[in-house]
Amino acid sequence: MMAIGLVKSESYVMYRIVEARNVGLNIKQFVVEAPRIARKQRPGQFLILRLHEKGERIPLTIKCSDPDAGTVTIVVQAIGKTTSLLSCLEAGDSILDIVGPLGQPSEIESYGTCVILAGSVGTAMALPTANALKRAGNHVIFIEGARNTDLVVFEDEVRQASTETYFMTDDGSYGEHGLVTKKLKDLLDAGLRIDFVLAVGPVPMMRAVAQITTALGIKTKVSLNSIMIDGTGMCGGCRVLLGNQSKFACVDGPEFDASLVNFEVLMQRNAMYRDKECQSLRQFEEHKQGELAQLRADLASQDAHHA
């Protein structure tokens, strides 16, 4: 029937974590079984997962996939309730729901010289595109930024995915002192001709990059992290403003032409649930072990039910 053992007579699919490891401060990498997604994933695409019956759906970029093993790799930074709970999981645990691959793949062309700017967990998100750009024959300059040395991640992989690599930390504890935009300016001041820029990270960083590069007419893409639910264009919650046009980040993006993006609206919309999120995280911190135990019990009973 099929190349991969996907067609099962029963219709229950488990997304088992086969590998989990810490890669930086509060940053964890997971390799998860998700054969359909593994077969279709392209650089720049993401998935949406849900951890338990009462959990929310959150988007995460797919760092890479192994179609033969039927696995995808994701990297998560624990910043709120769902990402913190996910970070507690280990190999052998399962994730309740994963859907993907979603969004438009990155446009991979032969641009010439490409500069990729990424901030800590954004590095994981930019890696697949950097790799693809390099394979397409581009000269890839990767500038990774982080607050400090503990948040510098995937150094080896970044070096492999690029032809020129720079590390910047806010406090100078690793690489050079300063923001990624400082390095970008240095390169431009030194007369570098840049054909394409991709920025992935916190909104202020992407906005700062866009201000520099789009003024120079350099083709620039940013990966927008708007709040998502379904990821299929059905809710409109992820809408972003491009010029005076509304776009849905989940189906039209997540990468957009930086010269058109209204970053203020993005920041304003991302702050929509801040109070609730903080409250939810505080409660989670208090009941962490209980929640984790409950999650595992639920998954086990699901498993038994479908066995």
Next chain:
Amino acid sequence: MHDSNPLPLKDRMKIARMPMPELDPEVRSRNFQEVTLGLKQSAALTEATRCIACAKPSCVIDCPVGVKIKDVVALIYAGDFLAAAAKLREDNALPAITGRVCPQENQCEGGCVLGKKGAPVAIGNLERFVADFESESGLLGLPAIAPPTGKSVAIIGSGPTGLSAAGDLVQKGHRVRVFEALHELGGVLIYGIPEFRLPKSIVKTEVDNLRRMGVEFETNVVAGKSVTIDELMQSECYDAVFVATGAGLPRFLGVPGEHLNGVYSANEFLTRVNLMRAYNATDYDAPVYDCHDRDVIVVGGGNTAMDAVRTARRLGARTATLVYRRSETEMPARREEIEHARQEGVKFRMLTNPIEFVGDSKGWLIAARCMKMELGEPDPGGRRSPIEIEGSAYLLPANVAIIGVGTTANPLVQSSTPDLKTTSHNYIVADPITTRTSKRGVFAGGDIVTGGATVILAMGAGRKAALSIHDYLTTGVWESEVCS
């Protein structure tokens, strides 16, 4: 079926329509429990007595799928509720659902002759009564399943269209697998229509029944992204594909300020509340921006807008106001919902249209700038079109605005299947009788073909598709040029 009711017609017509028991509006506007409680058996029997068993029953003619209502009512009158349920199911696969959500006033009950002088037979309430009786009796046997044919069908989308097709196809002995993009099955029945109108348990019962009949379900699969139609037919060897992806894309107004915090599409609002259960925020994680003690406006006049405004009310809105650019008579929502909403304290601001959303310095909505409207000449569809009254703009305070002005086609299957013919609005072109598309082996039905319609039409489309797919699978004949 002959009329066994000995009561003279004149006397039957004197019996008042049995009222549907309902939760007290004060109480229910603060919870999510089902509003209508269902007819008691005695009331159902009395209600069935009212039917005058017309020779040419207009109720049947006006039912979009031709349910043999007169016969069903006669069986209820005779007290054989299970037989009545079986008779219903001959034409309607989802009676417990349509009994709750059909716009009966435009269909069967709109046709019922008793309505000419008094109140029509409460056909919807009777339908619900027998369907609930059947499911509570536990006597609902599984239908006979034909021996395996060795053929398999992939169904994309688990809304009423997909579910209805799945049931019929599996009974014919085909292997059936339903692929659903979301993590729950049921389509709009789950993520759109709220618990207080259609309890999720009812949709779950239908899905569980299909499971027991052997239908396979795979959630978290977005056709066009996780797998394409071509891959389903080639690498996964499905003999036919039925596309039932619905019209789920939200329309916005396209006015300034629509990106402010607090402005939602009705789909997002309802999805957060229904699918992600935000009404139970102590237990569930997905937040919905607080309606409590706030002014909420909902724009639109259909069932979606009505569901959103009643949901906002239940989430504790200080004011929950429906803003519609035509007048109440033009509202497409079910009459019952309009009445229920009014009882629950929802305010209606008719002939009003927002032209801008106004926010504070942090980007939070504070008001909607609205125009007063008047009705002009009827449009081609017969509805009078609204016209702005010049200089009538005013500010309507609002912390939350929910846009429920309709939806458009879900696009992901079309964009990944180039040989599938679509309309200019990106709906899939399919033959109205055979549901065949321009692509061999691929069928389509429900909202993805017709645009947003009704559950009963979706159900009907699913069953029509099942017949046609079965025909194709057994004969192998694909008549070409069926659709133009």
